[in-house]
Amino acid sequence: MSQFALELKDVRKSFGSAEIIRGASLQVVKGERVAIIGPNGAGKSTLFNLISGRFGITSGEILLNGNSIDGLAPYQINRRGLSRSFQITNIFHRLSVYENLRCAVLWSLGYKYSFWQRLNGLKDVHELAMNVMAQIGLQARSNVTAGSLTYAEQRALEIGITVAGGAEVILLDEPTAGMSRSESDAAVELIRKMTAGKTLLMVEHDMSVVFGLADKIAVVVYGEVIACDTPQNIRQNQQVKDAYLGGHAPMENAA
Template identity: 55%
Template sequence: MIPALALYGIEKRFGSTRILRGVDLSVEPGERHALIGPNGAGKSTLFNLIAGGTRPNAGRIDLFGAEITRLAPAAITRRGLARSFQSTSVFARLSVFDNLRCAALLAERKRARWWQRFAGSRTVDARAEQVLDAVGLSVRRDVWAGTLSYAEQRALDLGIALAGGAHTLLLDEPTAGMNRSEAARAIELIREATAGRTLLMIEHDMDAVFAIADRISVLVQGRVIASGAPAAIRADAAVRDAYLGAGFGAGLGT
């Protein structure tokens, strides 16, 4: 099976500082894959490379077997990959529904001018309505996105990626800044709303990681030191020493 996302020997330097040191990573179609590691390990840099925000000094990145290493972010988005950031990126002075309608336009491949598609496309409206329900924001349909709570804006961020037709999602710390109840709702939302899609997620909340991920990779000092099922990562002595800590898992079960 061709991986949904594959990285081969990725190197990245800023000046004389090596950030990524030969990263190999593979995410299978439909897999939920978490990338964890200490601050400064290179996780956000890796996301920037995948999404086209910057280019590696060496290595190759493939999306479903097609190389995207040197494509611009817009071109990568058109190929079906979407990224959410640590901070929200909604259109604050548009309604929740219109944020989703704008995103749904990206899924339309017709050549009509954008305002004609926005005003008249039943497909766009139907897609926006479907995603609105999927991310639990139906009751907030007509309010300005800027008035949503932080957790609701993160849900809308996810909805924008889904409405745009992305089959592969990069989520950067989706539960950051949330309290425990908000994080629990966000975890359930991600599990339900991304069903059938490929997900690569950076997350520091280990409850979220072990609740969502099918597989986990651990990035330390620019290298992947382990990759495997959650149970294997939990039991890996090198991972405990480098990141999780000797006492990790005592309250999480087996």
């Protein structure tokens, strides 16, 4: 069995004549937390869309736990153990917090399409949804519609939904975007708790979040992964400084 939860091998993606991802290669060991950073337009979100099946690759190969996931639909990749969040909060705004989480745990507990089972009678679904709700700190908001939550609460709910399905590989796309410093600090602690023992790949612009959470940092520039190493080594990497920061600003101040 592969030691890598996720592998990208010379992955390329073109939209018409424009090549956005230009031979990206990356290996993420099981249980690692890896942050993807890079300037705007570097291809970070496109990589996420390729990994999660939202876009198809032009060439190359993507492996999940040693098995190719090229050409699979997003729901098929999810059922193989990968779940992701989005830059824009992606929740059911008209459903309650509890109902959002209940939807998220159904498939992981083996409940597929069934028209003769009442959701309210599924004790294991209820218990798991309540457990996740407690972990994200929204017990008091259980019956509140998700659209009525604060922005930070909505992001916490989305992280809960992403993890609740039982996936072992979690992709978070800018999980602290738009948050205040205190909200961001709380989100980091939540992510650390919710992804314990899992593999995490995240896109993040806040360097304090990146250096505080990631085991490794992958730097993407012009659709290529130019470096993937520990935060300390990335901080000292001259190629990263030149390509990502122009060789001027300290890494801690990068956006």
